[in-house]
Amino acid sequence: MVYYRKYRPQTLDEIIGQEHIKNALKKAHESNRLSHAYLFAGPKGSGKTSTARILAKMINCEVGGPCNKCSTCLSITDGSNLDLIEIDAASNRGIDDIRELREKIKLAPTSSKKKVYIIDEVHMLTTEAFNALLKTLEEPPSHVLFILATTDPHKIPQTILSRVQRFDFQAAKEEEIIEYLKNVIKIEKLKISDEALNLIAKKSEGSFRDGLKILDQLASSGNEITLEDVENIYKSGKSEDSIKLLNFIADADTKSALEFVTELSERGISLKEFINQTLHTLRLLLLIKHDTKKDESLSGLSQKLSSPQIVKIVNSLGIALEKMKFVSIPTLPLEIAVVESCQEQEVPRGERVSQVPQGEENNIGNKPRDTRDTSKPRDTSNELISPAIPAPISDAQEIIIIKDKWAYILETIKPYNFSLEALLKQSKIVSFESETLILEVPYSFHKRILEAPKSRELLESVLAEVLGKSAKVSTVLGTRPVRVEELANVEVAADDEIIKIASEIFNS
Numbered sequence: 214m215v216y217y218r219k220y221r222p223q224t225l226d227e228i229i230g231q232e233h234i235k236n237a238l239k240k241a242h243e244s245n246r247l248s249h250a251y252l253f254a255g256p257k258g259s260g261k262t263s264t265a266r267i268l269a270k271m272i273n274c275e276v277g278g279p280c281n282k283c284s285t286c287l288s289i290t291d292g293s294n295l296d297l298i299e300i301d302a303a304s305n306r307g308i309d310d311i312r313e314l315r316e317k318i319k320l321a322p323t324s325s326k327k328k329v330y331i332i333d334e335v336h337m338l339t340t341e342a343f344n345a346l347l348k349t350l351e352e353p354p355s356h357v358l359f360i361l362a363t364t365d366p367h368k369i370p371q372t373i374l375s376r377v378q379r380f381d382f383q384a385a386k387e388e389e390i391i392e393y394l395k396n397v398i399k400i401e402k403l404k405i406s407d408e409a410l411n412l413i414a415k416k417s418e419g420s421f422r423d424g425l426k427i428l429d430q431l432a433s434s435g436n437e438i439t440l441e442d443v444e445n446i447y448k449s450g451k452s453e454d455s456i457k458l459l460n461f462i463a464d465a466d467t468k469s470a471l472e473f474v475t476e477l478s479e480r481g482i483s484l485k486e487f488i489n490q491t492l493h494t495l496r497l498l499l500l501i502k503h504d505t506k507k508d509e510s511l512s513g514l515s516q517k518l519s520s521p522q523i524v525k526i527v528n529s530l531g532i533a534l535e536k537m538k539f540v541s542i543p544t545l546p547l548e549i550a551v552v553e554s555c556q557e558q559e560v561p562r563g564e565r566v567s568q569v570p571q572g573e574e575n576n577i578g579n580k581p582r583d584t585r586d587t588s589k590p591r592d593t594s595n596e597l598i599s600p601a602i603p604a605p606i607s608d609a610q611e612i613i614i615i616k617d618k619w620a621y622i623l624e625t626i627k628p629y630n631f632s633l634e635a636l637l638k639q640s641k642i643v644s645f646e647s648e649t650l651i652l653e654v655p656y657s658f659h660k661r662i663l664e665a666p667k668s669r670e671l672l673e674s675v676l677a678e679v680l681g682k683s684a685k686v687s688t689v690l691g692t693r694p695v696r697v698e699e700l701a702n703v704e705v706a707a708d709d710e711i712i713k714i715a716s717e718i719f720n721s
């Protein structure tokens with residue numbers, strides 16, 4: 214049996230950390246005051262679903278409390294209990310899934326006191342599914358307990374949040390992961406050096422599960438686990454590689470820097486790990502520059518880069534790390550960060566110009582102007598909503614999220630399509646309806662460019678990431694006088710096509 218299943222905590226006491234949650238649940242259970250709906254929020258591997266399953270046992274155990282001996286407890290452990298329904302919202306996110314759930318929920322539990330629904334990654338549900346779930350949470354049958362789990366609580370509508378009792382799980386501390394793994398090491402009679410164990414704990418990034426998986430993987434060799442074994446798993450290149458790349462950037466040697474990224478990729482190095490390691494090096498550089506650290510191997514580099522330059526590289530790499538999650542070409546985000554950082558080095562200080570028009574932020578979210586374009590937003594919902602399910606109360610939550618994340622959306626798009634980002638800065642968010650974001654743009658060529666498949670797909674992919682569901686984009690034309698500075702902005706966008714169209718329009 215894999216460690217992850219074998220060593221899953223089976224009682225609250227076996228869960229390490231999260232003391233406030235364990236105490237609150239124990240007290241509520243003892244005084245018979247458990248809520249009918251919980252939200253467990255927190256990072257991956259912090260114990261949310263383990264706690265949810267233990268809670269299911271606490272409620273349904275035949276002797277009151279997880280005994281892990283009665284048939285109910287045992288069936289929950291081995292996954293055969295019919296009254297524990299686990300739903301992964303990432304793959305069952307539509308309204309039909311929730312509708313089916315609502316139908317089945319009315320039925321009494323088969324053998325236990327309560328039916329327990331665990332909905333994992335609940336933030337992935339569609340708006341319609343959330344609304345259907347809300348109905349159920351408003352009037353839950355007394356034989357049902359809901360446990361919603363999420364790594365991303367800010368994507369959950371307020372209407373849902375107000376109907377659940379929320380617990381925030383903390384990422385595991387390194388020493389907690391070590392404590393947890395030491396127990397497994399003892400039972401499995403593994404041999405492992407302290408350095409190796411410490412590195413596993415560090416690389417697990419707050420996830421008990423990740424730590425256990427790595428230990429499992431390393432244990433299969435049957436040999437003593439060394440630091441080198443662990444390092445090989447997290448092959449991130451050596452710190453010399455980070456120093457080498459940073460030297461190319463400091464010298465504004467874009468060609469060598471890009472070739473080096475290709476070389477790293479060909480060597481099979483995890484670029485995510487490489488970026489993390491480079492960030493670590495940059496942090497050391499900052500400390501060295503401010504005399505809080507000494508490191509001979511970095512002294513040359515620290516003289517070449519100023520503090521603001523280091524901060525800019527950190528920002529570029531941070532964005533690259535974020536974008537790696539959803540690009541199909543794994544090297545691209547790092548390559549963009551490298552090109553940006555090299556260009557930053559080329560331009561002499563003081564001559565840097567802000568390439569993007571400023572002062573347009575106020576447009577975002579203003580009341581839409583009268584539109585002279587009569588085109589209606591495309592209706593993309595091809596799903597009939599039955600009368601029993603209310604139509605979405607409003608799309609307000611999407612609009613709030615989009616406005617809230619607008620700067621991030623623009624930042625994400627910028628490296629891929631600089632002109633699109635510049636155009637979006639001049640657009641206004643009008644509304645979000647029928648899963649479609651409506652943007653108002655001042656000129657018809659804006660509309661044409663924004664609706665070109667290339668631009669639309671990019672914007673839609675970023676929206677999907679931000680909203681946790683797919684969304685379309687549509688544009689409407691607003692009335693707007695020609696202003697000289699806006700023309701200038703368009704030219705700054707530096708896209709030949711835009712300049713061509715713009716000059717056609719304005720020079721005719």
Ligand SMILES: [Zn+2]
Pocket residue numbers: 273274275276277278279280281282283284285286287
């Ligand atoms: Zn039991």
